[in-house]
Amino acid sequence: MANVIIADDHPLILAGLEAVLSAAGHKIAAQTSSGEAALAVDGGDLFLVDMKMPGGTGLDVLRALRDRQDPRPLVLLTEAIDTASLREALALNINGVVMKASAPAQLLMCLEQVMSGQRWLDPSLMDQAMAARTPAEENILTQLSARDQSIVRLVVSGLRNRDIGERLGMTEGNVKVTLHRIYERLNVANRVELAMLARDAMDAIAAA
Structure with missing residues (x-):
């Protein structure tokens, strides 16, 4: 408390x-x-x-x-x-x-x-x-490594940590640790905020 x-x-x-x-x-x-x-x-x-x-x-x-x-x-x-x-x-x-x-x-x-x-x-x-984020924050995918980008895209797709690990050859624990590092880097609090931010970035890239 x-x-x-x-x-x-x-x-x-x-x-x-x-x-x-x-x-x-x-x-x-x-x-x-x-x-x-x-x-x-x-x-x-x-x-x-x-x-x-x-x-x-x-x-x-x-x-x-x-x-x-x-x-x-x-x-x-x-x-x-x-x-x-x-x-x-x-x-x-x-x-x-x-x-x-x-x-x-x-x-x-x-x-x-x-x-x-x-x-x-x-x-x-x-x-x-989401509207308050700066252009640099909107282009988050360019700030991440290729592996991190893959993890983010799979989060957006709705996969669980275990499923993401199976897709990328990682343990579930390593996926969790990596996600928390991504949260800190992108200044988001959780999986939901990450998915919302990443989805906007992917839409912006597609529209460019």
Whole structure:
């Protein structure tokens, strides 16, 4: 379970978040009403921060954490996010983005994945996240070795790690290790994000 620093300038939202997280077994390290106050908190192992606040927005907190190489993950909580802001958040390796309209279960799922080292984006943001990627990111296949490209194409085809290994003469374990290396290189969190990104790149190549 996480020890969460919550930052939101609306007292009712702070109270609601505390109730949801506490009921799920998480601890509350601090409740603050600004990004600056959140950054000043000692302790806590995860930030849950409102996107728009006086005294430091969610992106301001994210920038500050990355600038000072603070390893603690950050989850943005927002009513909406424009493509430019989402692009910057992704470039700064945001750990999670949750829409305020989401069910509490979505928030808890996000925290679980983030605390396990994965990134979580609200499902409603997937198309926008793909649109936010830069041209260099869209041409991902050119960044990979021939073997890695083959693995990615087989992932897009829906094959499991075991089946990919049989096709390419690799063990299932080696396929898994290679995939995680590809995730890190391409800044994606999981198999679904990889497949979506690769499918767009393959379509772009075909249309060129």
